[in-house]
Amino acid sequence: MSLTGFIGLGNMGGHMARNLLKNGKKLIVYDVNKTVVEQFKAEGCQVATHPADIAAASKEIVTVLPSSPHVKAVYQGDNGIFKTIQPGTLCMDSSTIDQIVTLEVAQAAALLKAEYIDAPISGGVTGAQQATLTFMVGAGNDATFARAEAVLSLMGKNIVNLGAVGNGTAAKICNNMLLGIQMVAVAETMNLGISMGLDAKALAGIINTSSGRCWSSDTYNPVPGVIPNIPCAKGYAGGFGTSLMAKDLSLAQNASTNTQAPTPMGSLAHQIYRILARDPTYQAKDFGVVYQFLKKQNV
Amino acid sequence: MSLTGFIGLGNMGGHMARNLLKNGKKLIVYDVNKTVVEQFKAEGCQVATHPADIAAASKEIVTVLPSSPHVKAVYQGDNGIFKTIQPGTLCMDSSTIDQIVTLEVAQAAALLKAEYIDAPISGGVTGAQQATLTFMVGAGNDATFARAEAVLSLMGKNIVNLGAVGNGTAAKICNNMLLGIQMVAVAETMNLGISMGLDAKALAGIINTSSGRCWSSDTYNPVPGVIPNIPCAKGYAGGFGTSLMAKDLSLAQNASTNTQAPTPMGSLAHQIYRILARDPTYQAKDFGVVYQFLKKQNV
Amino acid sequence: MSLTGFIGLGNMGGHMARNLLKNGKKLIVYDVNKTVVEQFKAEGCQVATHPADIAAASKEIVTVLPSSPHVKAVYQGDNGIFKTIQPGTLCMDSSTIDQIVTLEVAQAAALLKAEYIDAPISGGVTGAQQATLTFMVGAGNDATFARAEAVLSLMGKNIVNLGAVGNGTAAKICNNMLLGIQMVAVAETMNLGISMGLDAKALAGIINTSSGRCWSSDTYNPVPGVIPNIPCAKGYAGGFGTSLMAKDLSLAQNASTNTQAPTPMGSLAHQIYRILARDPTYQAKDFGVVYQFLKKQNV
Amino acid sequence: MSLTGFIGLGNMGGHMARNLLKNGKKLIVYDVNKTVVEQFKAEGCQVATHPADIAAASKEIVTVLPSSPHVKAVYQGDNGIFKTIQPGTLCMDSSTIDQIVTLEVAQAAALLKAEYIDAPISGGVTGAQQATLTFMVGAGNDATFARAEAVLSLMGKNIVNLGAVGNGTAAKICNNMLLGIQMVAVAETMNLGISMGLDAKALAGIINTSSGRCWSSDTYNPVPGVIPNIPCAKGYAGGFGTSLMAKDLSLAQNASTNTQAPTPMGSLAHQIYRILARDPTYQAKDFGVVYQFLKKQNV
Incomplete structure (x- = not known):
């Protein structure tokens, strides 16, 4: 079975990743907090040293990060996702960031024959825990939305298709x-x-x-x-x-x-x-x- | 049967007065717009030349006026209600005005052994027409509220008791x-x-x-x-x-x-x-x- | 020599009244603070029990009060200036208050054949002490302005004629x-x-x-x-x-x-x-x- | 005699460049508006096809541009200054832009052994025309400020040393x-x-x-x-x-x-x-x- 990448195991991301696990997904994870990463390792996840390792191992990646600079670094940084990303990869970013950054990162992904879509969330920590989140998705087209929905619906109950990339944000x-x-x-x-x-x-x-x-x-x-x-x-x-x-x-x-x-x-x-x-x-x-x-x- | 006084037959007050008529009340009315007053006369209402005439003829008065100065004039003006008001009269004011004016007029009424309470409305022209208004009532005590409710419930469906005079406003x-x-x-x-x-x-x-x-x-x-x-x-x-x-x-x-x-x-x-x-x-x-x-x- | 009335001997008014004294004016004063009044008495001023006493004794009155309600009370209250004001009296109010109150009080004074003008000040406590205040005067006409200027110039150095009553405010x-x-x-x-x-x-x-x-x-x-x-x-x-x-x-x-x-x-x-x-x-x-x-x- | 580069010949820059000419400077200029460039050519200036040409020909460059993206493009773009900049070059930017961009461009210049300082202006079109502008300069050190002042003082009369790069902005x-x-x-x-x-x-x-x-x-x-x-x-x-x-x-x-x-x-x-x-x-x-x-x- 193929691996799902997950970057950002904080208050929201931690619960979301566990809901993927509960639903049978195999994960490769990354976070700057090494203690949290160890816990996921103990739960059977593979562990990455850099975001680039995730992209090398997986064609389906979820990111949940605190702010625009973090997203830029994880995707476009020195050991970032775009260093190793494989054509056909789908990156689903549930961070809440500047729309202008969403659009820039999406454009950079397209040049690499991959897809970056925005899927910010509402519903709080409780929603993340109980998999009742709402995802506001800017997938660009229905096929990509359908592919994303298959993953996101394991972590939420409302997956809203808002059209163009950037619209979720x-x-x-x-x-x-x-x-x-x-x-x-x-x-x-x-x-x-x-x-x-x-x-x-x-x-x-x-x-x-x-x-x-x-x-x-x-x-x-x-x-x-x-x-x-x-x-x-x-x-x-x-x-x-x-x-x-x-x-x-x-x-x-x-x-x-x-x-x-x-x-x-x-x-x-x-x-x-x-x-x-x-x-x-x-x-x-x-x-x-x-x-x-x-x-x-x-x- | 005793008369109910009604002052202010505008967009809201006109419909409200008609709902009192429909429910069997006998009215004596006043408005600065003489055309509107003639219509109510044709519908069987008594007509007053001044607010003072209303107070002389009725111990239950509803006012629906545009602003604080109008309320002051109708109650405290030269030919105003307080010139002739009878002890025991209940004045129900559904105008939306400064709370400070509400409190002043109420105090002046009390000196005359009468009651002035605030009962502003929500629900719009449709609510006025269909008698589905909400009245926010500051009656001061439950007995007064009950007395007011008997009248106001003919014009609305939600008569809320908010306690002290001024609270409705x-x-x-x-x-x-x-x-x-x-x-x-x-x-x-x-x-x-x-x-x-x-x-x-x-x-x-x-x-x-x-x-x-x-x-x-x-x-x-x-x-x-x-x-x-x-x-x-x-x-x-x-x-x-x-x-x-x-x-x-x-x-x-x-x-x-x-x-x-x-x-x-x-x-x-x-x-x-x-x-x-x-x-x-x-x-x-x-x-x-x-x-x-x-x-x-x-x- | 005729008396000048002075009401309001606070931070500003106290210094201003003393400048009138220094310039040879004889004062009759009033303030709610009895300690301050005693000081002025010790300095040779007559003392009034109520604002009405001032108006009975003087046809030239300066008031320096904290706010609109104080001005209303001192002029229009039960023992206020207007109870005893003499025709031809000039009231100069250096309070900073609502223009609408200025205009109401001025109108009430006119009905009593007296004048009430607004002359608010700038220059702070130092200006009050050193008689360097600016007075912004709404006197209504040049003759009244000239009469006011003769008094105000003993307390300030800039007496600006702004025209109609209310303009100073x-x-x-x-x-x-x-x-x-x-x-x-x-x-x-x-x-x-x-x-x-x-x-x-x-x-x-x-x-x-x-x-x-x-x-x-x-x-x-x-x-x-x-x-x-x-x-x-x-x-x-x-x-x-x-x-x-x-x-x-x-x-x-x-x-x-x-x-x-x-x-x-x-x-x-x-x-x-x-x-x-x-x-x-x-x-x-x-x-x-x-x-x-x-x-x-x-x- | 060495060349001074000038990029941005608009309402302000045009007058500023002419003041350099009047003071004996020899210029190489660039602007997107070709008509304006032709005028400067007719007045004896050299003309560049790209900002990169300016940097290849000159070690003293003034830029006056409308906004942050223009500054990024002129300095860091495909045919931008940094493609050809020579060590020891001093770039003086009189644009009004985001301080964060000023700091980024300055850092990039330093990596290339050159200097980029901010020197935004006040004084309007008249000041630009009459060489009476104020320059607010963030030069980083006194030697760089002195070098900039020698140029800027030909275009203004107040050259203020505000210290660190970014402080002018x-x-x-x-x-x-x-x-x-x-x-x-x-x-x-x-x-x-x-x-x-x-x-x-x-x-x-x-x-x-x-x-x-x-x-x-x-x-x-x-x-x-x-x-x-x-x-x-x-x-x-x-x-x-x-x-x-x-x-x-x-x-x-x-x-x-x-x-x-x-x-x-x-x-x-x-x-x-x-x-x-x-x-x-x-x-x-x-x-x-x-x-x-x-x-x-x-x-």
Whole structure:
């Protein structure tokens, strides 16, 4: 049986790789964290010294990396995938990065007779663990999508075909920009309403059945006491950190500058999360903590 | 049978008054628009020359007025309600106004042994017509709420008890501030995504099943072609105008200044809708037209 | 010799009243702070129990009060100036308040055959002490301006005739809105430049001789070490507090809402200073401390 | 006599190159615009087919290019300077580009035993014509600065030594971000003041002698009639275009993202100029036209 390559065994990638294993895939893996790599070796995986080793051994590769520079290095670096990639290889990148980098790497892959497609994910660590992720896929054509789907469906339950390469990244960036804006908006709205005399649950009740309804209010409301068992109920521990949100908002700003599409709300949310991401009080917390940043100001 | 007073027979109030009539109420009405008043007279209503005439004839009064100064004038003006109000009268105000005015008028009513409560509405002209409005009620106590509910339930299906007087206004202002922010946010997100190469429906599909999900995207998406039969499908005719949104956002800003609660997103949305509300191209359009304002900038 | 009334003997008003004394004026004074009133009594001033006593005793009155509600109370309250004001009285208000209140109080004075003009000040505590203040005067006509100038010139060196009543307030609000925006702008620009590797003094040198030149950079640069002997050189002690700036920016926002003039930068500066004004770390500091708020975020 | 290379003979570069000629330099030039190149040939310059030809013929090269990609192409492209650059060559780049590109190109030059320094300019077309430009120079060391100064001083009167390579770019980006913010701020302040009843000149007079004083108000006030002979007096023709300002503000945003320094005002100014730069009504106008964008909204 042929090998599947997997690069990036972090919070998300680790669970995703294990779901491939559970579904019978044989893996060759790489990560900069040697401890994690040893665990996968103990579970029966082959281990690579460099990304180039993966590409030499496998024609089906999944990458889950933190940011644009990491993707560039893993694919185009000195010991990167493109040094050894075989014609006909399919690279599926589930990182959230600049669309411009996605397009550049895809173009470089095409010159090497291989394919690089973007397949960023939503669903969080729980989704990665339970194989219920959504993959937003920019595969370029239906045949490539079908080939990718066969792998990705082992790690998620929603594999969305968005067409051209780059479109998966675009969709992820857009959704997360909207999410970042909405979380600040819900935080300031709840704080204003409470300052005006309203009970938090009563206000959320009105909003969630009215035109202000949104995920940041009805599923992830950042005011403690409104919704149980989410990060704000545990001191904003876990969840989606302010620095990850700041990073995703910076990708949206880069895309806005490139496309010249005005994003006034997105740029303000970016600034606010940048402030939180650098403040020791907030930087390790879930992004709902923006409510505390605003509330703290009240007497 | 005793008379119910009704002041403000505009787009919303006209339908609401008719629903009271349908449910067997006898009305005495007032409006500055004499043509509309004549219609109600033809339908069997008594007609008042001044708000003071209403208060002299009725102990149950509904008001639906455009803004804070109108409410002050109708209640506290020279021929206003408070000139003739009878002890024990219940005034139900469904206007959307400054909370500070709500509280002042309520205090003045109390000195006259009467009650003034706030009961702003959501649900739009359709809700007013079909008696499916939501009333956000700040009645102060359960007995008053019960008395108000008996009237309001003839005009709506959701009569929410929010406690203290002023709380109905607070909830309405908060929801609409959040709505205004979200509409700009959805507009700029859709425009960015389309600029990045995405199909509008595909992007909306991703958002509506992800963490960016909100009413402004899944029910009132401002991009023509995504959702049928809403204002954006008809050139942004009808719906909720940019100047009404600018007004509601200004109420939120007044509340923010009074309570000193920071509202960075709300203040930016206020500025944007103020710009649209003064521009001949946008001022008479549904508030989703902010999408065209941003999109127009693209080549 | 006739008496001059003086109401509001705070940080600014105290020095201003003393300059009138030095120039030979006989004063009747009022303040809520009884200790301060006793000092003026010891210096030979008559003392009033209420603002109404001042108006009964004097036809030339100066008021220097913290905010719109104080002005309303002192003029229109139960024991206020308008209870006893004599025809022909000239009230000169050096408070910085909502223009709409200025216009209302002026109108009320006119009905009583008296005059109320706005004469807000710039120049700070030092200017008040040394009688070098600038007065921005909205006197309505030249004769009234000349009458006011005779008094105001004993407390300042620049008495500017801006025409209609309300114009002094407008000019003060506009200048301070611009100032608030520029201070945030200089703070974020200096912080960005330093983050990019520049020396603070070298960057200020470039800006101060280029098109970015402004008072907040060349006279009041908020980065410690660039300019000596200003608040930022002393831990941001003294100077113009963040809460005063937040208040002045709220007046600008009220004016923007009333006139429907868009102020995107002013509204963002308002939000930022509101955040600082409520934060225990920043609320008692000079408004240049916004530099520390932004800088603190850097690693 | 040795040749000086000159690449980029546009609005600024053309005048700068002619000032080198006037001062006795012999030039070899390159531009994509062949008509302009022919003019310089007619004036006695040598002409190059590619940037590489310049580097082969000259060890002293000035470049004045529109944006980061142009600089990359001219230096690092297929027929670029670095293909033929001689050890000991000094490249002086007066383009305004991303600091990160400046640093990358400088590093590449160093590997080739050559020097690339940044020397962006201020002073506009008039300054270029009259050799009164300011050069903000990041030369890295005093010897290199002295060598650059000998050339740059033939084209400007202020050659500022800012130290490390990249610092010239940083200073230019910072100044122009501050300028962009201030122009919007002055425009909205003037519009607000006029809406409140003030005469434009009277308001400018107050601001220019108060703490709101800045270049955008006292030298380049965007309200027609306040200052003669600047672009706003001629329908905003000429001057510094909205699209150039949008571009410079995008460089500031890129720098903010890279350094993680929060720039709330800068990001809002960026969005506003991006909107203007894409609007047919404003895109070809001087950046003071933001006043008309805001004013137009008034009834």
